Every structure is written in C-alpha cells, then in structure tokens.
Amino acid sequence: xxxxxxxxxxxxxxxxxxxxxxxxxMNSLRVVMQPAGSEDERNWALxxxxxxxxxxxxxxxxxxxxxxxxxxxxxxCGYMENGRIRGEINPEGWICFKDCTGKVLLxxxxxxxxxLERYAVPQDTSAREFKAVQGAAEYRLTARFEAYEDExxxxxxxxxxxxxxxxxxxxxxxxxxxxxSIPFYLSSRGYGFLWNNPAIGKVxxxxxxxxxxxxxxxxxxxxxxxxxxxxxxxxxxxQAVGRSPLMPxxxxxxxxxxxxxxxxxxxxxxxxxxxxxxxxxxxxxxDFFHWTKQGEFRFDPKDWPxxxxxxxxxEEYGIKVMVSVWPTVDAGASGKKEMEDKGYxxxxxxxxxxxxxxxxxxxxxxxxxxxxxxxxxxLCRKNYYDKGIRMFWLDEAEPExxxxxxxxFRYQAGPALEISNYYPVLYARTFWDGMTGSxxxxxxxxxxxAWAGSQKYGTxxxxxxxxxxxxxxxxxxxxxxxxxxxxxxxWATDIGGFLGGYPGDKTFRELLIRWFQWAVFTxxxxxxxxxxxFEKLEEEFRNGVKQFTxxxxxxxxxxxxxxxxxxLKYVLIRKSLEEYLTDLMQETxxxxxxxxxxxxxxxxxxxECWNVKDEYLFGRxxxxxxxxxxxxxxxxxxxxxxxxxxxxxxxxEYSGGTSVMVDAPVDKIPVFIRNGAKIEFDL
Numbered sequence: 001x002x003x004x005x006x007x008x009x010x011x012x013x014x015x016x017x018x019x020x021x022x023x024x025x026m027n028s029l030r031v032v033m034q035p036a037g038s039e040d041e042r043n044w045a046l047x048x049x050x051x052x053x054x055x056x057x058x059x060x061x062x063x064x065x066x067x068x069x070x071x072x073x074x075x076x077c078g079y080m081e082n083g084r085i086r087g088e089i090n091p092e093g094w095i096c097f098k099d100c101t102g103k104v105l106l107x108x109x110x111x112x113x114x115x116l117e118r119y120a121v122p123q124d125t126s127a128r129e130f131k132a133v134q135g136a137a138e139y140r141l142t143a144r145f146e147a148y149e150d151e152x153x154x155x156x157x158x159x160x161x162x163x164x165x166x167x168x169x170x171x172x173x174x175x176x177x178x179x180x181s182i183p184f185y186l187s188s189r190g191y192g193f194l195w196n197n198p199a200i201g202k203v204x205x206x207x208x209x210x211x212x213x214x215x216x217x218x219x220x221x222x223x224x225x226x227x228x229x230x231x232x233x234x235x236x237x238x239q240a241v242g243r244s245p246l247m248p249x250x251x252x253x254x255x256x257x258x259x260x261x262x263x264x265x266x267x268x269x270x271x272x273x274x275x276x277x278x279x280x281x282x283x284x285x286x287d288f289f290h291w292t293k294q295g296e297f298r299f300d301p302k303d304w305p306x307x308x309x310x311x312x313x314x315e316e317y318g319i320k321v322m323v324s325v326w327p328t329v330d331a332g333a334s335g336k337k338e339m340e341d342k343g344y345x346x347x348x349x350x351x352x353x354x355x356x357x358x359x360x361x362x363x364x365x366x367x368x369x370x371x372x373x374x375x376x377x378x379l380c381r382k383n384y385y386d387k388g389i390r391m392f393w394l395d396e397a398e399p400e401x402x403x404x405x406x407x408x409f410r411y412q413a414g415p416a417l418e419i420s421n422y423y424p425v426l427y428a429r430t431f432w433d434g435m436t437g438s439x440x441x442x443x444x445x446x447x448x449x450a451w452a453g454s455q456k457y458g459t460x461x462x463x464x465x466x467x468x469x470x471x472x473x474x475x476x477x478x479x480x481x482x483x484x485x486x487x488x489x490x491w492a493t494d495i496g497g498f499l500g501g502y503p504g505d506k507t508f509r510e511l512l513i514r515w516f517q518w519a520v521f522t523x524x525x526x527x528x529x530x531x532x533x534f535e536k537l538e539e540e541f542r543n544g545v546k547q548f549t550x551x552x553x554x555x556x557x558x559x560x561x562x563x564x565x566x567x568l569k570y571v572l573i574r575k576s577l578e579e580y581l582t583d584l585m586q587e588t589x590x591x592x593x594x595x596x597x598x599x600x601x602x603x604x605x606x607x608e609c610w611n612v613k614d615e616y617l618f619g620r621x622x623x624x625x626x627x628x629x630x631x632x633x634x635x636x637x638x639x640x641x642x643x644x645x646x647x648x649x650x651x652x653e654y655s656g657g658t659s660v661m662v663d664a665p666v667d668k669i670p671v672f673i674r675n676g677a678k679i680e681f682d683l
Contacts, residue, residue: 238592242456484594
C-alpha cells in the first residue's frame with residue numbers, strides 16, 4: 001500500500017486499485033476507487049458546484065510490531081480533514097470517518113489480521129471487494145461498513161412499508177412502479193451518506209454490518225457529509241446533488257385527474273362544472289392513451305380535434321393542462337424505424353427486442369443518448385408544447401420492464417445492471433432541458449420515479465400505482481417523509497389510491513375522505529385513481545391500435561353531497577395556505593429542506609422525535625397526524641420540542657414533549673399550528 005497527496009486529494013494505491021479521497025463541499029468527503037489506469041470520471045448525482053475547500057492532509061509512517069518480533073515493520077497511514085469531518089486511512093488501507101470532536105461517525109468493516117505481519121492468517125473479510133465478471137468490463141462490487149446499536153437510519157427514497165427507521169432492513173437498489181431507490185440516508189450519529197452508484201444492487205442495514213452491493217460497476221463511489229444538525233446535513237447534501245427549482249404558482253391548488261378523460265369534451269365538461277360550482281382548480285390532467293400510437297407523442301385527432309382551443313378555454317378558467325407521456329415506442333409507431341436505426345432505443349443483449357407487451361409490443365427509448373433526448377423533445381414540442389401544454393406527466397419512468405431482467409437490457413452508456421437506476425433522472429432532464437430551452441421560467445413535471453438529484457429538473461414525484469386501501473395510505477405517509485429526507489421535496493400520491501377503489505363502497509368512501517384531508521397537507525393535492533368498475537369500450541381497435549377504457553368519475557362532486565361538502569372544505573383550506581406554501585417553496589429551493597419533515601429535522605434534541613413515524617411537520621409550523629385506520633376516530637399525537645401547539649379544530653392548546661389522545665371525527669384530520677406562527681384556518 002502507498003499513500004500520497006495529489007493536489008487536494010489523498011491517494012492510495014492498493015492491490016492494483018487506486019483510491020482517492022477528496023473534499024466535496026463543506027464538511028464533506030468523496031471516496032472513489034477504481035482499477036489503476038481506468039478513466040471513469042462520471043459524477044452521477046454529484047453534479048453541482050460546491051464551495052471550494054482547503055482540506056488538511058497528513059501522511060506519516062506508522063510502526064507495526066508483531067508481539068513475537070523484536071522489530072516492528074513500517075507502513076503508511078494518512079488522513080484528510082475538511083471542516084467537521086475527518087477521514088483516516090490506517091496502515092491496512094481501511095477508512096474511518098470521525099467528526100471534529102474525534103467521535104467515530106462511520107468506519108469500514110474488515111476482519112483480517114495485519115497483512116504486514118510475517119505469520120498472519122487473514123480471515124479475508126474486506127471492506128471493499130471487487131470481483132471481476134467473466135466476459136464483462138465491469139465488476140461486482142461489495143462495500144462493507146460497521147453497524148452501531150444506537151444508530152437510526154432514515155431516507156433512501158420510497159419503499160412500500162411503514163418503517164421510517166431503515167435500521168435492520170434489506171432494500172433492493174432498483175426502480176419499480178411504487179418504488180424509488182434513492183441511495184442517500186441520514187444517520188442519527190450525525191452524518192449523511194450517498195452511495196453514488198446507479199447500478200442495480202442491494203443495501204443491508206444489518207445489526208452486524210452494513211453492506212452495499214452493485215451488480216455491475218467500474219468503480220466504488222460514495223459521499224459522506226457531517227454536521228451538527230440534520231437540517232445542515234440535508235443542506236450540504238442537496239447543495240452537492242441539486243435542489244428543487246422554484247415551481248409555478250399554479251401547482252399549489254387542486255389537481256383534477258382520473259383514469260382517464262377519453263376526449264376533449266369530457267375535459268371541458270369537467271372544467272365547466274367546477275367553474276359553475278365556483279370550485280378553484282389549478283390543473284386538469286389528460287392521462288395515457290390519448291395518443292395515436294405509443295411513441296408518436298401526439299393527440300389522437302378523433303378524440304382531441306382542437307387541443308389549442310381546449311387549452312385556451314381552460315386558461316380562461318385559470319386551469320393548466322398536464323399531458324401524460326410514456327417512454328414506450330410501439331412496433332408500429334411512425335418514427336420507430338428511425339429511432340431504431342439511429343440507436344435511440346434501449347437494446348436487448350439477446351432475444352426479441354421487446355420491453356413491454358401491454359397495449360402493444362413496445363420498446364423504451366434511451367435517454368442516455370443526448371440525440372434521443374433531443375429527438376423525443378422535438379416531437380413533444382411540436383405536438384404538445386406548441387399547442388399550449390406547459391406540464392408533462394412522465395409516466396413509466398423506472399422504466400417498467402416486463403419482467404425486470406436487468407441483465408438483458410443495454411443503454412448507449414452501458415448495461416442496465418450498471419446504470420439503470422439513473423434512467424428517471426435523464427427522462428426528467430429531457431423535458432427540463434426542452435422546456436427551459438424554449439424559454440419557460442418555472443417548470444414542474446409529474447414523474448413516477450426518481451434517483452438522487454432528480455429534483456433539480458423540476459420534478460414532482462408521485463408514489464405510483466398504489467392500492468386503494470388503508471394499509472397503502474399508512475405506507476404513503478412514511479414514503480413521503482422518507483423521500484423528503486432523500487432530497488425529493490416535491491412528492492405526492494393518487495388521492496384514494498390508484499387501484500381497487502369502488503365509489504359506492506363504504507370503506508372506500510371513508511378512505512377517500514381520510515386520504516384527501518391528509519393530501520391537503522402534502523406538497524400537491526391531486527385527485528386520481530382507476531375507479532371501479534371500468535367503463536365498457538366503445539371500440540376495441542381504432543386504425544389497428546388497441547384502445548383503452550376509462551374508470552368511473554373521480555371529481556370531488558361525483559361522490560354525493562355529503563362527501564362533496566367535506567372535500568370542498570379542504571379545497572378551500574388548501575387555497576388559504578397558498579402564501580405559506582409559497583414560502584415553503586422558496587425555503588426548499590434555497591436550503592433543500594422538504595415540505596414534509598420528519599419531526600427530528602426541526603427538533604433533533606428531542607429524543608422522541610427520532611421515533612415518531614406516523615406524523616410529521618408540514619413546513620416549520622404545521623404538525624400533521626394523519627388518520628390511517630378504518631373506523632379510527634381518535635389518535636395519539638406526540639407534540640415535539642418545547643413549543644405550544646394549538647389545534648386547527650377546536651383550538652385546544654398542547655405542550656411540547658407530551659403525548660395526548662385527540663379526537664379525530666371522520667371529517668377532521670388532527671392538525672396543529674405552532675404558537676406564534678402566522679397561520680390561521682379552521683377545520
């Protein structure tokens with residue numbers, strides 16, 4: 001092993017592998033290791049400019065002495081100190097990270113005796129394990145770190161479960177419908193960690209060790225940042241990977257959507273009814289299969305004869321239009337042959353060139369190709385943007401391979417096993433670049449998946465096609481908090497869930513109320529869902545293209561007067577919060593703080609705040625305790641910090657540091673306002 005200083009890097013050559021430790025912004029370090037002589041300089045999530053740092057670097061000779069030898073042997077050890085974080089490399093080549101007080105934050109896991117001892121018998125459990133893959137240019141990588149009994153781990157994106165603390169969990173690092181793998185976590189020990197690798201893999205937060213794996217990769221790459229508070233950790237992390245831009249003001253109210261508005265007249269009829277009822281609506285969404293063929297990216301003229309006139313009329317009502325776009329290209333699409341010839345489509349390394357066989361044989365286009373991104377945007381600009389569309393719904397963003405046999409697929413930039421988790425970032429960037437390049441100042445596009453840094457491309461991530469059930473509702477609360485910790489500040493759900501909701505079912509009607517009242521206190525209020533039963537098809541095929549049906553009505557007035565009255569009340573409450581939401585938008589843009597905040601982000605000194613998983617802060621001043629059980633009419637609420645909190649309903653006052661059982665009738669969600677905040681609304 002040899003250590004040396006190269007400019008601001010601490011370098012180590014060990015067993016033919018070159019490791020570089022480098023400063024990466026305030027109180028942060030990045031570690032990269034790859035075979036000596038290789039040149040993979042891709043930064044993946046770490047794209048943003050960070051403050052310049054002047055780290056302290058030291059290298060010294062360390063004496064190693066075996067107990068049976070008179071003379072010890074000499075080896076090198078070194079360190080890099082950057083603000084509040086210090087990385088130390090011991091004579092064996094393993095790394096330990098400490099804070100500025102000398103407390104260990106995280107250290108690599110290795111179990112072998114000193115390799116320099118003459119008679120050593122190693123156990124051969126190393127912290128960094130590269131295994132060559134026969135016939136491939138990449139390695140299978142395992143990185144191991146010590147586990148700590150007192151550690152709590154938060155973030156990592158969106159997984160459908162109820163555990164906010166991920167300690168003890170096994171998480172697949174792969175994108176799927178309802179799952180967003182974002183490999184950043186915030187530790188209760190005072191650091192944040194990004195696995196800066198978009199490979200398909202796994203992370204295990206075991207009680208004996210933490211283990212990250214990448215199925216195919218050319219290098220080890222991770223980032224670690226330390227700070228006194230969780231808020232500062234998020235500030236430093238989002239500074240390195242990017243923050244959400246300022247969003248358009250018209251995204252803050254009610255979004256109306258269903259599966260699916262079949263034609264132009266349906267959309268206009270819904271808008272006119274809302275206008276008649278004087279209900280404010282900000283966005284109406286036109287869902288999938290409004291197009292001719294997948295991959296042609298244009299309205300079917302039979303159902304949508306004059307999109308420009310439709311957009312113009314909706315604008316008069318103060319409503320923006322969002323249009324669904326899929327990354328699929330049908331075998332019969334007019335541009336498919338050109339995209340195929342130019343290498344714009346994802347390829348299969350073997351077998352048939354088909355990626356999905358639902359509503360047609362399709363392939364995904366490849367956003368790792370800059371030419372493909374430009375090609376797709378030009379079609380969408382011509383057929384949507386130039387007709388007045390200013391919001392896109394980027395569905396199928398994982399992408400949703402059927403099945404997820406990642407070893408089969410290959411992008412222009414490499415095999416899917418190596419880079420597939422980055423797909424949603426480039427999918428979002430395609431439309432961000434196109435829209436900002438067309439002069440649009442503020443961009444928000446809805447997308448079904450994300451990876452670290454997706455937020456900088458104006459994304460609103462939603463939780464996918466979750467079930468219409470109370471279990472799913474409970475899981476979404478955790479998912480939204482976890483996404484915020486992973487850097488995705490703008491996140492939403494399909495109100496009422498997507499699959500399985502029957503409007504006449506008593507349980508579903510209660511679920512819809514509970515979900516809607518909760519969604520008012522999430523970043524975006526969006527009605528959507530495949531309400532059952534599906535409508536019958538008027539025509540099964542049109543011009544040889546299979547047609548898709550629609551679900552039952554899903555407008556707030558379509559569930560009867562009682563439910564309409566409750567939902568309308570919450571729409572108006574949401575409207576009254578627009579100034580507060582605008583301030584949160586600015587804060588998120590400047591600091592990276594999410595809108596939905598785990599209690600410990602604001603109250604890290606309160607130990608109970610690290611344990612609460614079923615309530616959160618909406619911004620700094622609103623405490624939200626969603627009701628997620630059928631028939632539940634009261635809820636135990638923990639009030640954080642040393643604050644006083646006043647109920648939005650009833651105006652009772654509660655002291656921080658206490659748990660209280662509060663009333664939760666079906667038309668009211670337990671919501672509390674921090675005393676001193678300039679917010680007022682009445683549930």
